[in-house]
Amino acid sequence: MVTGGVTKFAKAHPAMDFRLMVKRAYDYALRDATNLTSDRIDGTRISYFSDHFSRQLKAASMVQDYLGMNPKGSVRIEWGGATGGECFQAAYEAVASGRMDVCLAAGYETMSRVATWKGNEFIALASDTNFDFPLGGFYTGYYALMVVRHVYEYLRLGKFAHVRDEREAQRLAIAEAQRVMSWVSVKNHVNALHNPYAQYPKRVSVDDVLRSEMISYPLTRDQICTMSDGAAVAVLCDEARAKEFTDRPIRVTGVGCGTDTMRLADRPFGKVPLFPHEKAADYERLSYPGVHSFRAGRAAGLEAYRMAGITDPIRQLDFIELHDAYASSEIQTYEDLGLCRYGEGYDFTLTGAPFLKHLDYGLPVPDAGKIPVNPSGGLIACGHPVGATGLMQGVFAFWQLQERIAKHFGDPTLQLEHPQRGAIHSHAGTGSSVTVSILERGY
């Protein structure tokens, strides 16, 4: 990867349509590179999630011609919430296969074109329309179902195993999970205070998050990402040309993708696919994935780590931009990506390991900086214009690894100290497809 650009994510950008948003991000990326002009780009991969939001089919063709890319090759990428992550990998594949020397990955979403609850309906159409959607199709509801079971498996049967009364035990376990999820929300909102691209930076406390509106029990508003308008682009090229375009190219050393059933109800009860640092005995009693964990995330992590030679992710990764559509799914994903064992996600959060050093969260975070997760603020605070999100993660990771956060954010606070390697994680549906890509300093 040699350059990238992002528009500020916002509730609505009425003065820009999707073509202009992409153009702005693209022009920014060209300006930030050296010797990169559009004639050097061999083709594009363009991502957006839903045709419903723009009521414009084949909208990627309009991006292609607005950028002046015709008659170069292009294809639209769509893979639910992981659309942006897939687009990044599609551009990687175009270059790695030798088909292109230089490929532009561009993504956007314009979700403001319908009211919020209509937007939720469009998103919920990405669930089985025979068996799931008519029941009250609502993604926050689906994630609530998943976290309630996650809490049962790991807190009720773990930390609260000693409580005799079943209902009381579950009530205590959920209250504990709500508290820990609020830590994640605090982290991501506070990190975003230093990211000018973020939609909802704010200083919040655990109590604020718990007191925000209940959306779908036990998830409150501040634990959930919002709908956004936004665009992001990344330019990938082969190694021979990288130094022409930047003095600090970033190498993509691993790509992974995993899938699971569309319907939550179909998730089987089997065995955990293990990372090298895990043992089968760790999970003897665990039915996996059920609805409590994301097998697709685990599979994506396994593939990407294997390719990048990562055997101990928490030591070998310096940060992760993680698809935190919900604070619950960030905690579930810590486990899927092997940052801790299954069942340890809540305690892992409370150690502070995914927090940044030197930031004041108003929380005790002794292990802060061990593996910063969502230093940018993630989806919860940056927003989630679906087709752009995975590419936004790529751009933020790219700037981190270039050590140029200060230049692009106008604020050095979120810059990690000499990061060598980071991961970006893009997640779709109820975990029906997930991508993980590994980026490393290439200079």
Place this chain on the structure above:
Amino acid sequence: MAKPKTFSKFRDVQEEITRSGSAIFRDKDGFEALVVRSPYAIEYIHSYAEDSPFFLGLAEGKILGSRCTNAACRFVFATPRSHCMVCGTATQWHPLPNRGKLHSWTTCHFGSEAFLKETPYNLALVEFEGAGSVLLARLKDCTEKDLYVGMPVEARFSDQPRYSITDLWFVPART
């Protein structure tokens, strides 16, 4: 002589824009974006196809799962599918009990536009004895405070079927 009135109704553009349900959005640079409304409605002609017997079954008060016909597999799906996800063999319809227990649950206080008026509503994943997967359904006659994982529930069926998954819901089981 009176002036021609042909275009008079367009004289106050701002008023006309507002009257039509449209709006001008002025950004910080003074650029004016014209924002209009365009309705979009559609009726789909949707076939349940191979899933049809399940929806016909609900109208008769039956929950039909499906069971793999491969003797070495015999996986039972609580949400039916016509071919086995484990081994690929065709399945056969397999009646499920009307009682089960909560595998997981939530109460939705908001929802998609289509369901906002029904909030709050409960969603449940229901486990059945002998089935290897679960079924998503609404849960009625109870509130957030009553619910817990493992709670016994029993099925109710609409006596005026709309041939939708909503023809089935669960309630707390009578002991």
